[in-house]
Amino acid sequence: MDYPAEAAAALARIGASPPLVHQITNVVVTNDSANLTLGFGALPVMAYAPEEVAEMAALSQALVLNIGTLSAAEIEAMLLAGRAAGEAGVPIVLDPVGAGATRFRTESALRLLAELPITVLRGNRGEIGALVGSGAVRGVEAVGTEDPREVAEAAGARFGVTTAVTGPVDVVVGGGRTLLVRNGHPLLGRITGSGCMATAAIGIFLAAGDDPPVQTALALATYGLAAERAAVGDPGPGTFRARLLDEVAALGTTGTAEVRVTEG
Amino acid sequence: MDYPAEAAAALARIGASPPLVHQITNVVVTNDSANLTLGFGALPVMAYAPEEVAEMAALSQALVLNIGTLSAAEIEAMLLAGRAAGEAGVPIVLDPVGAGATRFRTESALRLLAELPITVLRGNRGEIGALVGSGAVRGVEAVGTEDPREVAEAAGARFGVTTAVTGPVDVVVGGGRTLLVRNGHPLLGRITGSGCMATAAIGIFLAAGDDPPVQTALALATYGLAAERAAVGDPGPGTFRARLLDEVAALGTTGTAEVRVTEG
């Protein structure tokens, strides 16, 4: 598959018919995720109230669930939204932020995986590892030595969902395939919410194609490519953060030739 | 009326005696709205708890209510704050974000309009249209073909409040007049919360003058003018977002000569 061309085609579809991406996400990254969604040409909507989440999710083209600043009430809202999304055929991406750091996070992520028809699970190797019993997490950072590919394969097998373990090389496992993404930049690790934004990007791309592992890899690759361009000249993290959004919004004109996805 | 001169005079009054602007707003735009308020020379305070909103609202010079990430509890807090504002003569601006997208949003906005002495209502043509039965909204974006002026006039007549429908040309209807604002830039549509920030700007200007339609038009015009200046050179949305705040804060020195308000 010609991944750079597929990435360009997906971006063109998003721009031609902007998907509505319903996000129930954490308070740290809300603004960044909404701006990223607009940058990719899609329409973000953040909605959390139990009175409206099912209605909003069913109207959307993708649902993003992120437990970064979870509460018991928010998990219930996620369940309501996720069930409505499932009934309406809306793809769901789950980001189990901080799974492994506290029991509440691990158990909440496992509950969402058990009760909802999750399409894609994305996390770092510590978070995804924690969900299959092997990860180490401090706060929201992976600190163990798990092999990302083994972690992704274990989670994919256990939960039956496409799984993306992001890191220096992103590993996407699903549909009997493994895809490796070699885009990105270390500066992403210097800004908060860079993983959460990767998850939002996956949600956007799920709305633009039918093959979850491929769309996931394309999302991670284009987001990572924008980060590479934003990092030119080695800016500080504050400047990088603004430029990252600039480069995401420019992908339609700067192109996707450097997208690096391989079948592993 | 010499609108550019009135805009400069309003900014001077804000700077000379910074109004406290109490905002109960959504989690996407909180930081941006607070920074915008400081940029205009006013003092923001975000306070949501039922234990304090009435006290805070009564101490303020304007109250901004924005339902972008509403909850049932937050609507109750808005009612407490709004009643206290009304009793203290504090002007209130309401942003019915996403009205029309879900029943909960539409009904909550209508309830706030029914129970509180709202001074100004601001939204896009889809949101305001939804409140009078004609709008189309996807998430938080207008997608219909309503005429902004008809929508503003219908809402103004129905709710008895100054109504601003923002878009390529902003329409402000109130006090038997219609004002048209021709400032702004398409890049505002590329960043999240640009409408919410317009609403915050209206709150700030309501604290600096007694004529709600005029103050609303001045707020939209100066905010739009800052956006025009921030857009010079066609930056990406991340850079534009930072420059927008720079240009708002510079209005006192760069001036308001290009404010374009006409009586329609």
Next chain:
Amino acid sequence: MDYPAEAAAALARIGASPPLVHQITNVVVTNDSANLTLGFGALPVMAYAPEEVAEMAALSQALVLNIGTLSAAEIEAMLLAGRAAGEAGVPIVLDPVGAGATRFRTESALRLLAELPITVLRGNRGEIGALVGSGAVRGVEAVGTEDPREVAEAAGARFGVTTAVTGPVDVVVGGGRTLLVRNGHPLLGRITGSGCMATAAIGIFLAAGDDPPVQTALALATYGLAAERAAVGDPGPGTFRARLLDEVAALGTTGTAEVRVTEG
């Protein structure tokens, strides 16, 4: 004491063994505080749920409590987290944002001071003054004429905690000493959350040394020094905000020679 050298040593310790800094903070500054924490080389984690705050706090190297957008439930979560931190020997810094503006804020801050083993209290002279009965606050801004040193000494004596009153000159009182910090820039007053970020910086430094007044002064001095560098060329507040994060992240290479702390 050679404060510039101590600041450099503290930054080196943070970088060599990044502390996890658990923050229960307001929705305005969440993203900025997390980015600041990463900029200093530490690991932020925002966690608010009663189901997890004790576990997260006990795993952390510092706990930051900030009542800027408090709720009754959030104060309860702060009490749970603070007790767990106290039992685990984790230092706690409290930012009583807006104390004095409403009774709920003043009483909540006093309750946290009464029930938790707070290590450092930081606020402006109005907020800290309100806690000892002398301050004037509008929203979250100090508006009175209190003497910062008298306010800091009164609060330190009354609550038995290291107290930092920040302003043009920051005053830190604790352990029988008074330290004066002469770093910073007026542009900090033009962006929202600059005080909250100072509090987060204190939390980070408390994790890197055993002497609370000294670590507090070092935190305020390095943060203020980064602000001085970010302000070169007199940028607007939007650009300053991005550069501030750049300069914080660059402190390891640009150095701390201009740290200005004196014993008062």
